[in-house]
Amino acid sequence: MKDDPLTLIAGIDRTIHAPARLSILACLAAVKTGDFTFLLNQTGLTRGNLSANLGKLEEAGYVSIKKEFVEKIPRTLIRLTAKGRKALTAYCNDMQFVIENLGG
Amino acid sequence: MKDDPLTLIAGIDRTIHAPARLSILACLAAVKTGDFTFLLNQTGLTRGNLSANLGKLEEAGYVSIKKEFVEKIPRTLIRLTAKGRKALTAYCNDMQFVIENLGG
DNA sequence: TTAAATAGGTTTAAAAAATAAACCAGTCTT
DNA sequence: AAGACTGGTTTATTTTTTAAACCTATTTAA
Numbered sequence: 388m389k390d391d392p393l394t395l396i397a398g399i400d401r402t403i404h405a406p407a408r409l410s411i412l413a414c415l416a417a418v419k420t421g422d423f424t425f426l427l428n429q430t431g432l433t434r435g436n437l438s439a440n441l442g443k444l445e446e447a448g449y450v451s452i453k454k455e456f457v458e459k460i461p462r463t464l465i466r467l468t469a470k471g472r473k474a475l476t477a478y479c480n481d482m483q484f485v486i487e488n489l490g491g
Numbered sequence: 492m493k494d495d496p497l498t499l500i501a502g503i504d505r506t507i508h509a510p511a512r513l514s515i516l517a518c519l520a521a522v523k524t525g526d527f528t529f530l531l532n533q534t535g536l537t538r539g540n541l542s543a544n545l546g547k548l549e550e551a552g553y554v555s556i557k558k559e560f561v562e563k564i565p566r567t568l569i570r571l572t573a574k575g576r577k578a579l580t581a582y583c584n585d586m587q588f589v590i591e592n593l594g595g
Numbered sequence: 596t597t598a599a600a601t602a603g604g605t606t607t608a609a610a611a612a613a614t615a616a617a618c619c620a621g622t623c624t625t
Numbered sequence: 626a627a628g629a630c631t632g633g634t635t636t637a638t639t640t641t642t643t644a645a646a647c648c649t650a651t652t653t654a655a
């Protein structure tokens with residue numbers, strides 16, 4: 388009764404679904420902790436776009452952000468939170484089901 | 492070299508990725524041809540939203556739209572085109588790969 | 596017969612999101 | 626000290642999404 392593709396699509400997590408943020412989360416899921424520059428290179432997003440989307444992910448509680456200085460240059464460390472990992476897993480399960488049952 | 496989740500995400504088909512349109516395509520993939528009211532009920536979108544998104548899908552060549560009259564009342568028939576079906580399949584393959592390799 | 600509700604949509608306008616451009620603070624190079 | 630680079634944020638422009646209003650025609654009810 389919950390396994391209806393259309394219901395799943397309607398309720399999909401938009402915070403994760405946006406390609407820019409899915410890219411960010413995909414990186415973090417693999418490495419656990421990455422800095423701003425790493426994500427910039429991996430995702431190919433512009434700095435502004437990355438900054439804005441990190442803000443949204445942080446707001447959602449999906450990532451935690453810590454700023455520090457390394458030899459006088461600033462560094463922003465981003466980590467996937469437990470909540471974020473859980474949400475990502477749920478998103479994957481939902482999309483998996485949608486994809487498999489599309490055209491069934 | 493193409494099977495990199497991040498590359499795939501960056502190149503994902505936005506026309507299909509949007510939840511509203513994915514819902515529409517999911518319906519059409521199952522039934523081949525549906526009318527406006529059918530899609531309205533199935534997807535749960537508002538009429539305006541459905542109309543606008545059908546316009547985009549038509550523009551992309553993913554659906555064909557034919558208007559006819561049945562007993563004096565208008566009816567809009569929507570069908571998935573070959574191009575649309577192909578794009579949907581490609582989208583599913585891409586997302587499938589992304590999901591499977593996320594956190595790998 | 597004429598008002599009110601319904602069907603089937605489209606158009607317009609308001610809210611949210613993505614993208615790009617500009618900016619700021621500090622550091623390094625020359 | 627001027628210019629260029631690093632590491633970001635803020636602002637503004639454009640694109641999307643969503644919702645609200647509107648239009649045309651039909652049926653129902655008074």
